[in-house]
Amino acid sequence: MSDEGYISTIQLYSTKDGPGIRSTVFFMGCNLKCKWCSNPELLTPDVKYMHFEHKCIHCSACVEIASNHSITFAEKGCRIDRQMCSNLAECAEICPQNAYEKIGFEISSEELVHKLMRDKEFYSVSNGGVTFSGGDSILQGDFIIDVAQRLHAQGIHIALDTAGNICWEKMKAIIENVDMVLYDIKAYAGEIHKICTAVDNTLILSNIKHISKMNKDIIIRMIIVPGFNDDMDDVYQRIVFIKSLGPSVKRVDILEYHNLGSGKYARLGIENPIQQVICNNYSLLEKVKKIACELGLNATILQ
């Protein structure tokens, strides 16, 4: 039983993370590295600082106290040598413009549940609830099981949004404590999956097979990113595989690529794996939906 979890945000009035009105908890840490990740601040479990250059007024408060002269003025905002800087927390604190944002904090399961319960009326009228997302919350399995059990005791519906890349024994224990699974299937062929996410998908595919026999509602997320996982043969294999999972799969959400997270990379001082502009191919998305529907799946393009 884990007492503390590492999260970045509790996002309220989430309308795209499961049925009804939900609160989504974003957990720190992930064991995939998707090229198109829109939450790069959650890739690793440590606390980090984002720097917002448009808020910086070059007052030099942080420059003056940064260790080893690790912060200097850039043309807009500040340039931070994150390897050299050992007191970024103090620099963030002293900034008068809130140009630094701290990401990540510890929270006890009790406190997290208390915060989540504040929106209970919204969950109950809309048949909504709480969603665990991130990052990937399954890396903090003990913690989320504890939180889930406490929430269930209060009648709250729980959805788990995951990539599913852990051993089945651990996965099973988590699934037993949630009501719905939002599961990403990013590619079918292992090689494609590895190029896109840095990991193999054997465990991911076998896990969802097991889950589909556990009598829990499943929504599959199929993201299509042009130039990465849009090979039509592989997309077709994905669909066939999803169909094989059977009636637990209530819906397939086809997700288009969005670049809403791209600004975060610069703010974190890390490189964005996608430097180019990617345009979604809407006729391709429609085609995917058509194929899925023809196979008898309840497919939608999620916007």
Add this chain to the structure above:
Amino acid sequence: MKPFLDFVPQMNDIDLDRIARMQKKMEKRQASICSERALLITESFQSTEGEDYVLRKAKAFAHILKHMSIYIENDSLIFGNQASCNFAAPIFPEYSINWIIDELDEFHQRSGDVFQISEKVKKDLSGIASYWRNNTHQDEVFRNTPETIVLSEKQGVLHRGGISMSGDGHIVPKHELILEKGFRAIIGDAQQKLNETIDHEAQIFYQSVIITLEGVLVYIKRFSQLAYQMAEGEKDEKRKAELWKIGKMCETLMERPVQNFYEGCEVCYLVHVLQMLESNGHSFCYGRFDQYMIDLYHSDIQKDILTKEKALEVITHMFLMNSSHNKVRPYGHTKFSQGYPLYSNLMIGGRKPDGVDGSNELSYLCIEAMNLTSMAEPNFSMRYNQDTPADLLKLAAKLIRTGCGMPSMFNDEVAVRGLMDLGIPKEDALDYCAIGCVETGVPGKYGHRATGMTYVNWGKVLELVLNNGKDPNSGIQLISLNGRTDSEINYESYDEVWDAWEKLLKYYSDLAVECDAICDRSLAKYDASPFASCFIDNCMELGKTLKNGGCKYDVISQSNIGPCVVGNSLAAIKKIIFDEQKITWEQLLSAINNNWQGREASYIHKLAKNAPKFGNDDDYVDYIVKDVFDSYLKLLPAYKTERTGKGPEISCYTMSTSNITSYVPNGLDVGSTPDGRTAKSPLNEGCSPTQGTDMRGPTAVINSVAKLPNSKVAAGQLLNMRFSPGSLAGDENLNKFVNFLQACILKGIYHNQFNVVDSKTLLDAKEHPENYTDLIVRVAGYCAQFVALMPEAQNAIIARTENEWCM
């Protein structure tokens, strides 16, 4: 673009082209000033010197109705005009004249709320000015206003808007009575009562009622003549028939009970126009239109003389014609309520006096009519509760989604409880409606403005707490907190700061009540309104006008602006100075006096901005805002209205946060505040979080507001929320929004008005993201950032806006 939200016409009865023409005409209307009423009332008053004022008003009203220009809009089924042309504002010299003459050459030069004025009209008004100078309501108020109140206005704490130079307005007549009886029968009642009474005041009142209603019947018959004339010259067969029908209708309209649905709509509209003509107040309302018109609707449908489509057409014409009216205010006051507002509230839905939800077919048709109307009038609102049909809520949500901000939503459970706590019996409380913008009252039984007597700038009161009662702008000090005459003050504890707040609040609230009384005493004479009064219980029974104690329920309130700025500031002081001891009192004051400029000051500014803010479901600050509300509510039982003991069954003060746009000019008068607000920037609107400080989405805002004593703000607790278009796009999101509305009932929210921003506003959001922290981006699995909208998110929302409105 599809003209209807859900409605699918089966018959050909609704002429959409004509509605489109009318809509365009109203949209492109130009405001002007008309001198007819001013000339006619002057003429009449000159011939009634020495008579009772109420009688003079009645005779003047009849004189105006007999001689003023009348017209029927070419495309409209509904008729009745307030001035000589579309969107012209009549002048009411009996209330105030000086500012009119002062601004004659400036009306057309205003930067907002412009009025064209011809040389002839200027000459007319200049010509009558001398008759009225020193004899107006404004003069009377001025004569009786003591120096302290004048000084408190100079400080910027008190502001008297309408009440010192205009009529009250804020009336909802008993429509059922009017429809069931007709004016002739009410004249008969008045005549009988006149014969029976020996009370002088009552005699004058009944005489005034008779003269007024006879005058109205003459006005109506003038339309009969006009309509027949127009019919004769009309080439289009359909229009000819319509005009002929109007001519016939007006021969007997209101000489007897209303005969059908069309007549009923016309009568409601006429009563509205006439009230607007009698007094220069505003917020003359339609009340619960779907409730009192439903029997006529059902009866006509059954008799096969009306179709749904025709009903929708008539209602839409009636709605559209509301945009032909206008009132002009002094330029200074205009900033407190911009946009030529009239606040003619029309309400649908809600429980009936027997407790059962009353939503009916007309509720749906009114929403469709409002969609076709697409103007700011009538001010469309909706009551809802746990039994409101979900599809009606969804239709309302579809209207909200078009971006018009209507209907604004009222929670039956809270509003009814609020009125019952004042002593109003359950059946009457259940029959409540909105009056004006957010004010709540009982139709046919409430007399006066339920809100917005004197306006009190709470941001300024807070500033005085920081400055020992001495206003930094004017240097005026009416009360000192520590005995000194300068602005120096030091607080050793939060409790001391709180005590200072309570002390100043009481001082200025007492002053505001005195101010209300001065205006009310004058209004009793100058705003005597026999036409409005004869439709309100218990004026006819008691033989008194509304302002003299004729109304059954005499509930009034002031308007208090900026409670969240106050609460946020107190929370910041408590946290930074006293709890965490990060800075001293002197350091805070210094930073504030420099408007946060300078190295140390800008660091303190950050601490102030980062202190907890109302609207984020943070108990620390939310309960302090609650304290602020409570500190005012506890003063109210001691305040008495001018009509206490003079007739009403209930006379009392309650609270309202209906501020219209006054939070903007009020903010201009206030320097930086401890919550991190910069000098001159707006205060908060109603009880809504200060713009730019709510960052956790709509459920957090609701959770914060839920902690306030909402039912005790019985004259309306105004909450305004903004949604990005994407968050209501598509059926699934719409359903979640309906769920959100339903949850607001459970959370005890009083009122909510939703602004769904358009792409123009979103472009502004790109330039000033700090003002749009409340706009939410929701994408599957995406952690939308805590801080402001980032450029790429803004682009995404803007792109969606372009795509997602063709539903």
